[in-house]
Amino acid sequence: MADNPNKGHRARLRMRLFEGGEKALHDHELVEYLLALAIPRRDTKGLAKELLAKFGDIGRLLGADADTLRREGLSEGVIGTLKIAEASARRLLETKIEGRPLLTNFDALGDYLQATMAHRATEEVRVLFLNAKNMLIANEAMWTGSVDESSVHVREIIARAIALGATGLILVHNHPSGDPQPSPQDICLTRELTDAARHMKIAVHDHVIVAGGGRVSLRAEGLI
Numbered sequence: 001m002a003d004n005p006n007k008g009h010r011a012r013l014r015m016r017l018f019e020g021g022e023k024a025l026h027d028h029e030l031v032e033y034l035l036a037l038a039i040p041r042r043d044t045k046g047l048a049k050e051l052l053a054k055f056g057d058i059g060r061l062l063g064a065d066a067d068t069l070r071r072e073g074l075s076e077g078v079i080g081t082l083k084i085a086e087a088s089a090r091r092l093l094e095t096k097i098e099g100r101p102l103l104t105n106f107d108a109l110g111d112y113l114q115a116t117m118a119h120r121a122t123e124e125v126r127v128l129f130l131n132a133k134n135m136l137i138a139n140e141a142m143w144t145g146s147v148d149e150s151s152v153h154v155r156e157i158i159a160r161a162i163a164l165g166a167t168g169l170i171l172v173h174n175h176p177s178g179d180p181q182p183s184p185q186d187i188c189l190t191r192e193l194t195d196a197a198r199h200m201k202i203a204v205h206d207h208v209i210v211a212g213g214g215r216v217s218l219r220a221e222g223l224i
Helices: 007-020 027-038 045-055 058-063 066-071 076-095 106-117 150-164 184-199
Strands: 124-130 136-144 168-174 203-211 214-217
Touching: 007 027, 027 045, 027 058, 027 076, 045 058, 058 076, 066 076, 076 106, 106 124, 106 168, 106 203, 106 214, 124 150, 136 150, 150 168, 150 184, 168 184, 184 203
Parallel strands: 168 203
Antiparallel strands: 124 136, 124 168, 203 214
C-alpha cells in the first residue's frame, strides 16, 4: 500500500498544535485536521477552506446541524467528527461552570453561552434558574423565535421558576444577525420580567445576548 502523501503535513500540524496550543493553528488548519480524521487519505485543506467560506467561521461550521451538513455533501463520518468536536468543546466549557456560583464565575459562563448559542441559525431564548447560593438548578430552552410577546413569556418564566423553587435567574438569548446589541423588545422583556419577578422574590440577575459579534450583558449596560 502506498504511503499517505499527506502524512508529513499532518504531522507538522500536530507538532505545532502540541507546542503552541490551539492558537498555533489557523481555523482552516484546525478544520483540515478534523476532516483528516474521517478521510485520512485525502488532502482536506481545500475542503476545510471551502466549508469555512460557506459557513462564515468555525463556530458556525461546528454548530451547524447534521441535516445542514448532509446537504453540503459531507459523509456521515465527517459529520460525526465535526459534531464530536463541537460536543467536546461544549462539555469542556460546561465543566468550568458546573457546581460553582455563576455570579462569581461570569466570564466562564459567558464563554459557555457564546459557544453554545452564538452561532445558531434561529433565535432561541434560554433561562438559567439559580438557587439561593446562585448555583445552577436548570438550564432550559424556553422558546424559539422573537421576544415580542413579552407578557406571555414573562408568565412562562415566572411559572417555571416557581415550579423549580428558583430564587434567581439569568435570561439568555442569541441574535442570529451577528449583532449582540439589545433591541427595544429585548429591553422591554427584561424590564417586565424584572418587575414581575421582584413581586415573587425572584432576582433577575442579568439578560445576556450572544451573537457572532460578541455578547452583551444588559446589567453591565445599566438596563436592569
